[in-house]
Amino acid sequence: MKKSILSLVLVAFILNGCRYEEGVLNFQSPENRLVAELWILSHVLKDGVEITEVPNDALKINNYYTFYYGGPMSVVTYTETGQLIENTHGEWAFENKYKKIHIYFILRNKRYTYTARIVKLSAKEFKYRYTDDDGVEWTLEFYKG
Numbered sequence: 001m002k003k004s005i006l007s008l009v010l011v012a013f014i015l016n017g018c019r020y021e022e023g024v025l026n027f028q029s030p031e032n033r034l035v036a037e038l039w040i041l042s043h044v045l046k047d048g049v050e051i052t053e054v055p056n057d058a059l060k061i062n063n064y065y066t067f068y069y070g071g072p073m074s075v076v077t078y079t080e081t082g083q084l085i086e087n088t089h090g091e092w093a094f095e096n097k098y099k100k101i102h103i104y105f106i107l108r109n110k111r112y113t114y115t116a117r118i119v120k121l122s123a124k125e126f127k128y129r130y131t132d133d134d135g136v137e138w139t140l141e142f143y144k145g
Helices: 002-017 030-034
Strands: 038-046 049-051 064-067 072-078 084-095 100-107 110-121 125-131 137-144
Touching: 030 110, 072 100
Parallel strands: none
Antiparallel strands: 038 049, 038 064, 038 137, 064 072, 072 084, 084 100, 100 110, 110 125, 125 137
16 A cells, blocks of 8 residues: 555655656746746747847846746846846746746836746746747746846
């Protein structure tokens, strides 16, 4: 009986870590890993190819994204010289049992709203992927600041 319970607990922990493509074993809930942390955008991929020239302010490398309990979020973007461009607020929510995240915010008078598939969410890394209205697949990779 003890072996059966131990086996079930072990399977539950392994499956929790495999929730995402790049799964890692983690005992924190996805929400606790994501919220109240400063996430710094470190890499942007367009159709699987990393780019440095991004088409809009929301995709600028070194932007700060912060997610809060209950759904609010903030996005902070700077110029290349470090001057603040804008600090804006928006909303986020998990979907499909923590496998997707819906994001909505307005930055420099442009509305951003999309639902992305979470590829990785660990204690130090966050990566998600979505397809825009033009059919372009974007992958955003963050590290904890």
